[in-house]
Amino acid sequence: MAIVMRSKFSLIAFVVFYLVAGLMHFIQPGFYIQVIPKYLGDxxxxxxxxxxxxIAIAIAAVFKTTRTLAGYGTIAMLLVFVIPHVYFIQLGSCAGDFCIPSWVAWLRLLVIHPLLLYWAYAISKNKTKLL
Known part of the structure; x- marks a missing residue:
């Protein structure tokens, strides 16, 4: 798995994934705002x-000189994102009209989230040149 995670394809997929994820916060802000607990602030x-x-992480991952920062920044960000993932589960796995089965929300938190953490770590070690 480490070989796959250090490939050029994995790196490109990482950049695209986080670029799209970042843009979605501006395209569909209502969804994200609903799963941010009020006690965190605005x-x-x-x-x-x-x-x-x-978006910054996606850009930083493009360049070898900032890729380690992008990987570790992603890890920090994903750890913070555990809070809204748990809050989403507490809301009954619903954000407005968007609902998923609770088991899917738990799967995201307990399986997919750790895989994303591993992917970020692997990206931080990826020495592939993109540009």
């Missing part, structure tokens, strides 16, 4: 900050 501002962070 949900709109936090949503924008998350979108900017994901």
């Amino acid at each position: 949900s709109s501002l936090l949503n924008q900050a998350a979108g900017i962070a994901e």
Whole structure:
């Protein structure tokens, strides 16, 4: 798996994934704002900050000189994102009209989230040249 995660394809997929994820915070802000607990502060501002962070991570991952920072920044960001993932589960796995089965929300948190953490770590070690 480490070989696959250090490939050029994995790196390109990472950049595209986080670029699209970041843009979605601005395209569909209502969804994200609903899953940010009020006790964290201004949900709109936090949503924008998350979108900017994901876009910045995607850009930083393009360059070998900033890729390690992008990987570790992603890990930090994903750890913070556990809070809205848990909150989403507490909301009954619903954000407005968008609902998923609770088991899917738990799968995202307990399986997919750790895989994303591993992917970010592997990207931080990826020495592939993109540009």
